[in-house]
Amino acid sequence: xxxxxxxxxxxxxxxxxxxxxxxxxxxxxxxxxxxxxxxxxxxxxxxxxxxxxxxxxxxxxxxxxxxxxxxxxxxxxxxxxxxxxxxxxxxxxxxxxxxxxxxxxxxxxxxxxxxxxxxxxxxxxxxxxxxxxxxxxxxxxxxxxxxxxxxxxxxxxxxxxxxxxxxxxxxxxxxxxxxxxxxxxxxxxxxxxxxxxxxxxxxxxxxxxxxxxxxxxxxxxxxxxxxxxxxxxxxxxxxxxxxxxxxxxxxxxxxxxxxxxxxxxxxxxxxxxxxxxxxxxxxxxxxxxxxxxxxxxxxxxxxxxxxxxxxxxxxxxxxxxxxxx
Amino acid sequence: xxxxxxxxxxxxxxxxxxxxxxxxxxxxxxxxxxxxxxxxxxxxxxxxxxxxxxxxxxxxxxxxxxxxxxxxxxxxxxxxxxxxxxxxxxxxxxxxxxxxxxxxxxxxxxxxxxxxxxxxxxxxxxxxxxxxxxxxxxxxxxxxxxxxxxxxxxxxxxxxxxxxxxxxxxxxxxxxxxxxxxxxxxxxxxxxxxxxxxxxxxxxxxxxxxxxxxxxxxxxxxxxxxxxxxxxxxxxxxxxxxxxxxxxxxxxxxxxxxxxxxxxxxxxxxxxxxxxxxxxxxxxxxxxxxxxxxxxxxxxxxxxxxxxxxxxxxxxxxxxxxxxxxxxxxxxxxxxxxxx
Numbered sequence: 250x251x252x253x254x255x256x257x258x259x260x261x262x263x264x265x266x267x268x269x270x271x272x273x274x275x276x277x278x279x280x281x282x283x284x285x286x287x288x289x290x291x292x293x294x295x296x297x298x299x300x301x302x303x304x305x306x307x308x309x310x311x312x313x314x315x316x317x318x319x320x321x322x323x324x325x326x327x328x329x330x331x332x333x334x335x336x337x338x339x340x341x342x343x344x345x346x347x348x349x350x351x352x353x354x355x356x357x358x359x360x361x362x363x364x365x366x367x368x369x370x371x372x373x374x375x376x377x378x379x380x381x382x383x384x385x386x387x388x389x390x391x392x393x394x395x396x397x398x399x400x401x402x403x404x405x406x407x408x409x410x411x412x413x414x415x416x417x418x419x420x421x422x423x424x425x426x427x428x429x430x431x432x433x434x435x436x437x438x439x440x441x442x443x444x445x446x447x448x449x450x451x452x453x454x455x456x457x458x459x460x461x462x463x464x465x466x467x468x469x470x471x472x473x474x475x476x477x478x479x480x481x482x483x484x485x486x487x488x489x490x491x492x493x494x495x496x497x498x499x500x501x502x503x504x505x506x507x508x509x510x511x512x513x514x515x516x517x518x519x520x521x522x523x524x525x526x527x528x529x530x531x532x533x534x535x536x537x538x539x540x541x542x543x544x545x546x547x548x549x550x551x552x553x554x555x556x557x558x559x560x561x562x563x564x565x566x567x568x569x570x571x572x573x574x
Numbered sequence: 575x576x577x578x579x580x581x582x583x584x585x586x587x588x589x590x591x592x593x594x595x596x597x598x599x600x601x602x603x604x605x606x607x608x609x610x611x612x613x614x615x616x617x618x619x620x621x622x623x624x625x626x627x628x629x630x631x632x633x634x635x636x637x638x639x640x641x642x643x644x645x646x647x648x649x650x651x652x653x654x655x656x657x658x659x660x661x662x663x664x665x666x667x668x669x670x671x672x673x674x675x676x677x678x679x680x681x682x683x684x685x686x687x688x689x690x691x692x693x694x695x696x697x698x699x700x701x702x703x704x705x706x707x708x709x710x711x712x713x714x715x716x717x718x719x720x721x722x723x724x725x726x727x728x729x730x731x732x733x734x735x736x737x738x739x740x741x742x743x744x745x746x747x748x749x750x751x752x753x754x755x756x757x758x759x760x761x762x763x764x765x766x767x768x769x770x771x772x773x774x775x776x777x778x779x780x781x782x783x784x785x786x787x788x789x790x791x792x793x794x795x796x797x798x799x800x801x802x803x804x805x806x807x808x809x810x811x812x813x814x815x816x817x818x819x820x821x822x823x824x825x826x827x828x829x830x831x832x833x834x835x836x837x838x839x840x841x842x843x844x845x846x847x848x849x850x851x852x853x854x855x856x857x858x859x860x861x862x863x864x865x866x867x868x869x870x871x872x873x874x875x876x877x878x879x880x881x882x883x884x885x886x887x888x889x890x891x892x893x894x895x896x897x898x899x900x901x902x903x904x905x906x907x908x909x910x911x912x913x914x
Binding site: 385386475476477478483568569570 | 630632636656660661662663664665668669671673676677678679680681683690691694695726728742743
């Protein structure tokens with residue numbers, strides 16, 4: 250297990266380096282000048298040079314990447330002052346340390362992700378199980394068509410509609426907003442309830458369909474028939490045998506989804522004006538803010554890579570045929 | 575007259591499919607006595623497996639219509655409630671499947687798969703059940719059962735897996751064991767071992783066995799009685815000596831002629847049964863075998879396409895064919911015997 254972890258973490262580090270390098274070079278592959286963008290409309294050449302130097306983009310791209318990489322482990326000196334490790338640089342736009350900006354935004358994204366994941370796992374897997382158990386019967390048809398409708402929903406539309414109906418008209422829910430969990434757990438919960446529900450609609454639909462098809466497949470397996478042939482009650486056959494086999498593909502997708510959500514639920518954050526990682530990434534792109542862009546890319550990539558490792562470890566736990574080595 | 579241990583009467587199994595109703599089993603009757611082995615032979619789709627899944631009530635009731643009687647030890651099974659069947663399965667009636675790799679759960683240790691069956695039906699404690707699992711593994715000839723009880727199916731060879739399967743099936747000392755092609759997926763050398771094991775365990779426990787196979791060699795080795803099935807019906811029935819020694823039905827002749835033999839000379843060609851098995855949605859009228867039968871003319875004009883021949887006599891060596899007994903003897907002696 251520890252050898253597996255060590256090997257996979259090393260691999261993850263390599264992947265993250267490749268991703269950050271690609272981001273770096275792609276940024277400069279497009280002819281652009283972040284310095285001119287930051288300097289403003291009226292910008293004398295001397296000032297532009299100075300801005301360039303302050304940003305660190307007057308150096309060759311390779312060297313820039315090298316400085317950026319070293320900065321993560323050893324810290325870095327800027328014209329504005331010292332940036333301690335782990336240093337992801339300063340924002341081109343407002344000179345805020347990138348690391349602080351991400352740490353500041355991450356709780357919002359994490360809260361959004363965890364809440365939504367709980368909702369879509371619970372409802373998605375639950376509905377998928379019921380549909381599989383009632384194959385071809387009304388419950389299955391209702392679940393299947395509901396998931397088809399759910400999968401074609403648009404977050405911004407449903408989000409605005411839900412807020413208007415549930416908050417403005419019926420006044421059943423709190424207006425969506427982020428409050429810190431540690432400060433006020435009740436407000437944290439009620440403020441995020443609508444974003445959670447709306448964000449999880451599409452996921453719930455997908456997990457319902459995935460769970461159903463995975464369970465249907467397992468239920469026709471020989472070993473499930475054996476379980477029934479040896480007199481296991483149908484509940485046991487369903488949960489302890491079929492579900493055990495059906496879990497694999499669902500966990501794989503869940504790992505990817507969780508990673509992607511932690512990289513920022515851009516549309517959901519925009520719809521409910523939540524200040525998470527997703528909002529940071531939009532600003533980074535719009536403002537040609539390279540250090541910020543690298544920062545959010547790194548967060549998203551790290552989340553996906555780490556959850557991949559977790560998924561692989563979980564696989565070995567579920568299926569004894571899989572070996573971690 | 576004693577009541578047979580398992581008695582199947584006029585069993586009919588129909589499946590609803592998108593293409594129409596599949597008549598998988600159509601009016602099948604047979605008996606199995608304790609301590610004996612009945613071999614059920616036939617090609618794929620002849621209804622062998624379907625019949626036996628029906629005995630265990632393993633068909634999805636939403637798509638399956640079962641009629642007739644299945645009486646096990648005085649209990650009627652076709653109308654029994656689901657819970658009663660669940661208590662019976664694995665306990666009084668156990669089943670062994672063809673491919674032990676896919677039929678054992680890959681997610682649970684073999685010890686657990688054996689002991690959970692035992693606990694389910696006896697209410698034994700974890701410890702007792704584990705001890706029983708080890709004992710069963712020893713009985714079926716798994717070396718070092720104490721250390722292997724926690725291993726998973728993929729850590730065993732094919733033959734060992736089938737032994738595990740047998741251990742699991744026999745853990746509650748069932749009165750009836752249904753073995754569905756138990757040796758088909760195994761090496762020839764292992765096949766013989768598994769058949770010997772079944773025979774040996776049967777001698778110890780007195781279990782009745784239904785052995786489903788398409789291999790007449792297996793039947794000759796392991797069974798006392800044979801039932802030959804075709805298109806969901808029994809076409810011939812009798813003791814192994816009767817059916818394999820003096821077969822009467824043209825389909826049985828076909829099966830025997832298509833089987834390679836060690837003792838016969840290489841010059842004797844194998845004769846396959848011509849044609850293909852019939853569709854079970856549109857079963858041929860009359861004798862379902864008539865489109866593939868070479869002896870219709872001798873039976874009499876239009877006899878075989880008219881009414882369906884019944885299995886006769888009702889006890890002993892019987893067959894469902896319109897040829898007269900004299901004809902059957904003559905054809906067998908003149909044309910069939912030399913091929914065997």
